[in-house]
Amino acid sequence: MAAIDPSHCAKCGACTVACPVFQASDGRESLSARGRLHLLEKLDPAQASSAYAEILSQCLLCGACRSVCSRGLDPPARFIAARKQLEKTAGRQVLLRAITRKALSNPALLATITSLGRPLLEFLPADSGLRLRLGLPQERPDTSCSSSEKTPQEHSGRPALAFFPGCYATHLHREIGEATERITMRFTGKPTLRPKHQCCCGLAAESAGDIATAKRLAKQNILAFAGNSLPILTSCASCYSQLHRYPELLADDPVWQKKAQGFADRLLEFSTFVVQGMLTDPAFRFAGSAEPRTVVYHDPCHLRFHAKITDPPREILRAIPGLNLAELPNGPQCCGQGGLFHLAQPELAEKIRGRLLTQLEQAAPALVTTTCSGCLIHIQEGLGHAPSRPEVRHLSVLLAELL
Ligand code: SF4
């Protein structure tokens, strides 16, 4: 989809009600989709002042505005295009340094980086979105391919699905990938294939306006999965959303756009896969929770607004004996993580997360579950280590424990 002309905005304000940043900034007009589109109509981002660049970086790219826009506009696509122009103005390294500087001034994030230590720095591929998200320098040579992939030869039986775990489940929270593979095995009776040479989905790069890197990563992933025609399962909501964007990202090249469309048509989101499995095997039941527990499902914005997948995770949780699915008093809320947003805008991210935590406190669940690794870590970090805090689990980890 081509980026929109900002003058098409009707200035109706419907997006302001949905925008987490507008709400968290107590209604600052320049931080709504309407306000940013107005600025883009009047001022060329290639001539951006630092204040203008700051306003453009204060967007989560969550897509809430797009979902309610009376004109059917896609403001986040326009903001990504503007960030690309900013990159030309400020230079990529300047932007990355600014993000890193902000990350290092965030004590909670610094603690995370310190606890991960040098082994992670050595281990993470140069182009992993995790480097950007954690504020780690991109100083290693490009070894962005996954080198720990499993091939079908290491398993018995032909694989039923190809698996795209994403950076978090590959490098940081391997239990998410392993849990997803256990669930896949339960429903298909077959192993999953993790094709070699898959890499970061490119969401972090594209969010930072680095479209060239995002395109390169997209092409690398398309090629990595080209050796088979299996459905491509992913257990991370943000990765799923970004992988779906490949045809749009590569729209300026007809040959790659066609390949990207073929790739996107094969994508299978984790909770949708589980619901399909449950329907195919009506006798299947997840084991019940040992004691009755209230659970809240956190909707990642990338599934809620981009892919519009909100029912399947709830269907699964309702089917588990002993779990009582509750909704937040004001309905689903953004957690404020937003890929690079929580690094570049820690104060705003904290405020947005604070609104979610207040809602969670009112719902008082024993368990919070989600399908986005970024949301998962951001919510865990916000809840801290208080003994009364709810457990926070990725849906695949929770379900694997109940197989
Ligand atoms: S993408 Fe989200 S944060 Fe950005 S303007 Fe739209 S609603 Fe606001």
Ligand code: SF4
């Ligand atoms: S909802 Fe759409 S048309 Fe209305 S102000 Fe927001 S971006 Fe403009």
